[in-house]
């Protein structure tokens with residue numbers, strides 16, 4: 663047993679017995695979702711299993727800053743995911759985070775839910791949910807080790823990306839001594855930290871600089887509540903030529919002021935709704951997000967809202983009343 667998780671051994675046994683495994687992560691995958699997805703797929707393939715990896719989007723196009731990741735040849739379109747013996751869901755805080763693949767999971771004889779999000783709805787037949795680890799990649803590393811996989815440079819690269827992105831480059835409170843020791847082990851296996859940093863954090867298109875300028879210029883500060891927020895419209899994306907999936911890092915710029923403890927970035931969606939990313943230096947934003955139908959961690963969370971200013975005002979009111 664690992665992580666004090668009662669289903670750990672069952673998960674290892676089910677994956678050991680499985681011939682065909684479908685591996686999936688959440689929609690709009692981030693570094694941890696992709697790193698975990700690809701590392702797990704590479705590891706299971708090494709064991710001779712038939713592996714297909716996907717997520718529930720319109721395509722499985724890997725965002726540019728993660729396009730260097732190994733293992734992408736194991737990706738299949740969500741509609742092409744074969745009926746598996748085991749469906750391995752990674753980094754999904756709830757079944758609906760599987761998007762279109764939720765139905766495939768439901769039809770599978772065994773769903774294993776490996777995740778670190780607080781409030782996970784335990785949608786698996788086996789649930790390995792550990793909220794104290796830095797990343798799903800940390801759990802996938804241990805899972806692969808317990809399955810007898812020989813971790814190689816490609817897997818180490820994927821796993822390191824999961825850890826480095828979910829810890830904000832080892833800056834957040836989830837970076838424990840164990841996390842850093844594990845990251846060190848992954849470097850020993852060949853993960854190239856400076857190369858990965860360049861690919862992930864310094865590969866933005868030039869338009870991203872212009873977009874960041876807009877986001878920072880219009881940022882609104884509520885001094886008393888120590889809350890800062892800004893937004894990105896569809897017009898901003900069109901005019902700067904930046905893809906929606908290349909805006910993930912912008913919240914870090916918004917949160918970087920000492921005037922605020924809580925930051926939010928509103929991103930306009932095609933359907934007119936706003937996807938809201940929140941970050942905190944202390945007060946729980948997981949609570950804020952869950953109260954609005956979203957989810958996440960205590961210091962990093964998100965939800966969807968139909969109005970920008972009214973939602974911002976409601977967050978201000980909530981922070982003031984605490």
Ligand SMILES: [Mn+2]
Pocket residue numbers: 694695753778797798828
């Ligand atoms: Mn994660």
